[in-house]
Amino acid sequence: xxxxxxxxxxxxxxxxxxxxxxxxxxxxxxxxxxxxxxxxxxxxxxxxxxxxxxxxxxxxxxxxxxxxxxxxxxxxxxxxxxxxxxxxxxxxxxxxxxxxxxxxxxxxxxxxxxxxxxxxxxxxxxxxxxxxxxxxxxxxxxxxxxxxxxxxxxxxxxxxxxxxxxxxxxxxxxxxxxxxxxxxxxxxxxxxxxxxxxxxxxxx
Numbered sequence: 001x002x003x004x005x006x007x008x009x010x011x012x013x014x015x016x017x018x019x020x021x022x023x024x025x026x027x028x029x030x031x032x033x034x035x036x037x038x039x040x041x042x043x044x045x046x047x048x049x050x051x052x053x054x055x056x057x058x059x060x061x062x063x064x065x066x067x068x069x070x071x072x073x074x075x076x077x078x079x080x081x082x083x084x085x086x087x088x089x090x091x092x093x094x095x096x097x098x099x100x101x102x103x104x105x106x107x108x109x110x111x112x113x114x115x116x117x118x119x120x121x122x123x124x125x126x127x128x129x130x131x132x133x134x135x136x137x138x139x140x141x142x143x144x145x146x147x148x149x150x151x152x153x154x155x156x157x158x159x160x161x162x163x164x165x166x167x168x169x170x171x172x173x174x175x176x177x178x179x180x181x182x183x184x185x186x187x188x189x190x191x192x193x194x195x196x197x198x199x200x201x202x203x204x
Contacts, residue, residue, distance in 0.1 A: 027180035028171035029187070030157040036190035041081050044203035048143070049086035050096040052078055057103040066104075066181075073182050074100055077189045083197055095145030100137065100189060107134040107157065130168060131160045135184060139192040141202070150202060152195040156188040 054074045056066035078087050078098065086092070137154045158180055159168040167173065174180030196202055 025160055025162045025177070026167075027174045027177050028159040028161070028168050029174050029180055029183045030159065030168075031170045031172055033154070033156055033187045033191050035187055036194045038082070040194045041083060042197040042202070043082050047083060047085040048094060048096050049092040050084045050098045050141075051090060051092045052087045052098045052100065053089070054100045055102075057101060059105060060103060063104070069178075070181065070185055073185055074102075074189055077186050078193065081190065081193045081197070083193060083202075095142070095147075097140075097142045099140040100192070101139075102185065102188065103136045103138075105134045105136055107132040129162050131162075132168075133158045133160070135188060137188040137192050139189070139196055141196055143202070148201070150196060150199050152192045152199070154188050154192045154195070156184050158184055 052075055054067060054071050056063045056070060058066070075087060078084070078100070084096075084098070087098070091097075135156045135158070137156070139152045139154075141150045142148075143150075158174075159171050160177075161168065174183055
């Protein structure tokens, strides 16, 4: 299911439940990763500036709208890590390049998601449903022009419930869908940067 199709499905169900006066969509962030503490980053003695590129994908296809919406959040997480002296979208002196790609991959099948949503709508929220979205973050780092690339991969998930459905296990409720995505991105990118910083080749 595309991000637009999934969003339209959720909005349609929410509208139906709102009209019935008995239900709403709730987003939960999976607790598997959590926030990365500042002490977990292995900061180099002399941090280098780096060009930072970010792309949000949906099932392998560039999602321009999501990329634009969340680019600043991802850049903020990179800056907060303290691993680089300066970051930005332009080429950096020395040629260091950090590429962050987050791909929204299916966990719950489209057929299952639509069936659950349809059932929830018919019962006006009495029969709750749960959908899980998976995310894969791939971070590629080239410390200098011509240097070998370092790659790390992290996984995360968001759970959405509609109607009379309890909170998913091992998850934390997000204030909104957007904030849920922002929390997920902060955690998945932070975890990837931690693993990157712990690679012996990172500080070279």
